[in-house]
Amino acid sequence: MVMLGLRFLPESLAYGGFAMLGQTYFLLSRRRRDYARRFLRQAFPDRPDKELMQIGRRSTGNFFKVVLDMLRVNRVLSRGELLQHLEGREEFVQSLPNAPVLMVTGHLGSWEIGGVSVAALCGESHAVARTFKNPLLQRLLAHSRRATGLHLHSRRGGIRSLARALKNGAVAMQAVDQNQRLRGVFVPYFGKLASTERAAATLAVREGYPVAVCFCLRIGSGFRFRLDPIKLIRPEVPSDRAAVPGAVKRLVLEINRHLEEAVLRYPEQYLWIHDRYRTQPNQQLEESLDELDALVPKTE
Helix, strand or coil, X not given: CHHHHHCCCCHHHHHHHHHHHHHHHHHHCHHHHXXXXXXXXHXXXXXXXXXXXXXXXXXXXXXXXXXXXXXXXXXXXHCCCHHXXXXXXXXXXXXXXXXXXXXXXXXXXXXXXXXXXXXXXXCCEEEECCCCCCHHHHHHHHHHHHXXXXXXXXXXXXXXXXXXXXXXXXXXXXXXXXXXXXXXXXXXXXXXXXXXXXXXXXXXXXXXXXXXXXXEEECCCCCCEEECCXXXXXXXXXXXXXXXXXXXXXXXXHHHHHHHHHHHHCHHHECCCCCCCCCCHHHCCCCCHHHHHHHCCCCC
16 A cells, blocks of 8 residues: 555655665565676676676666556556657557567566557557456556556466457567576577577467567656667468477577667666576476467467
8 A cells, every 4th residue: 555655756756766665675685686696697797796786776676666657657547648758659650560460578668668558559459467466456557557458368378368369450468588487498598598488489480470579668767768669570480380399489589689689778677686597498398399389279
């Protein structure tokens, strides 16, 4: 309830306070700080440790600001002011292919505002997202998302919902930059093997959907953002079923390359406290092609 009340504070005070909370959490949580140190060292091998810790601290402050974004967006939507806080709209829309299109992003900038902004600009959109344990927070967020035409689907089985939405000509979205404990594909991320989301790439390869890599970046310290022009990928669609896994892996590699480029440009807006390399190849059984097919059902 305290956090919900903070959304009514003046913008500069609220965002400054949340940034301090995030930075304090970074300093107090040794486990998260160690995750960030290892992850940042992988991405920036030549930078001194002190500089890496500054990036980690500030990026955790930005992560806490994303929570505040989710709490404040309802008021902005109720006033019809969302697009007034969003730069790069025209260029973003012009660079977007006609639906159906599969949009992928990472935990960079404000991914929550990115989701509602895409829905506001493109019409009906669907995304896979986590469910919050706090029912009040979950209802609040669900309301704000539905107000823009953004339909959320649980992580469990959510890719099937995205498949149906794409079949019906909608825009589908998913964040693909976090560790996959199961069913990941191992590809390099900043030069080290990482278990990576492959369901979205499998769907794109099998059905030939264009993939748009996009980000919603924070401008300044408060509630103002910029949509980066998308990086459009036209995946190869093999006629031979046996060639699908290779095409999926190549698509995931290309997506990761675009993610890396954006993160290196805006490291203080990226979520470094996640244990990105937790799952390694010797911890995960490779799935058969039949299991891969079961992950993303074919559309009729």
